[in-house]
Amino acid sequence: LQLGRIVQSDGRSELTRKGEPVEKLYFLTDGEAEIEVAGGQIIRLRDIFIGEIAFLTGQAASATVTIDKGSHYISWPSAALRASFDRQPELARAMEQAMNRDMAKKVVGNSGRVPE
Numbered sequence: 809l810q811l812g813r814i815v816q817s818d819g820r821s822e823l824t825r826k827g828e829p830v831e832k833l834y835f836l837t838d839g840e841a842e843i844e845v846a847g848g849q850i851i852r853l854r855d856i857f858i859g860e861i862a863f864l865t866g867q868a869a870s871a872t873v874t875i876d877k878g879s880h881y882i883s884w885p886s887a888a889l890r891a892s893f894d895r896q897p898e899l900a901r902a903m904e905q906a907m908n909r910d911m912a913k914k915v916v917g918n919s920g921r922v923p924e
Contacts, residue, residue, distance in 0.1 A: 811889055812882040819877050823858050824869035830862035832883045839879025843914070844872040853914065860907040863889070 817839070824830050826844070840852045861870045863886050875881065893900035 811892060812884045814880065814882055817875050817877055817879045817881070820874060821879075822872065822874045823881075824862070824871065824873045826870065826872045827868050830859040830869045831886055832859060833863045833886055833889060834858035834884075835882045836875060837880045837882060839876050839881075841879075842874045842876075844874075851914075856914065857907050857910045859886075860910060862886075864904070864907065 814837075823832075823834055823841075835857050836855060840854050841856055841858060843851050843853065845851060858873045858881070859869065862868060893903070
């Protein structure tokens with residue numbers, strides 16, 4: 809996790825754009841993320857990973873995510889973090905569990921209920 813860089817957004821910032829490559833994994837520690845999901849619907853969430861699906865699958869961003877000015881986040885270069893996970897499998901498992909909980913939180917935030 810030492811690879812992470814703590815950042816404060818100096819303006820409204822788009823961290824990912826749907827369909828484009830994602831070079832970093834982010835965790836929003838303070839502020840809200842605006843997530844544009846299917847059909848252009850917008851949900852706003854706090855304390856979330858951003859770019860985790862792309863990180864886990866190696867695919868392009870699944871959503872466009874924008875954060876507000878003054879938001880704080882941690883960013884990790886994806887390639888370096890994957891290499892670190894190869895050397896530290898227990899870290900990989902812990903982060904993957906955290907990302908799985910985060911994805912469930914987003915599903916609930918999107919629909920208002922936990923899927924069955």
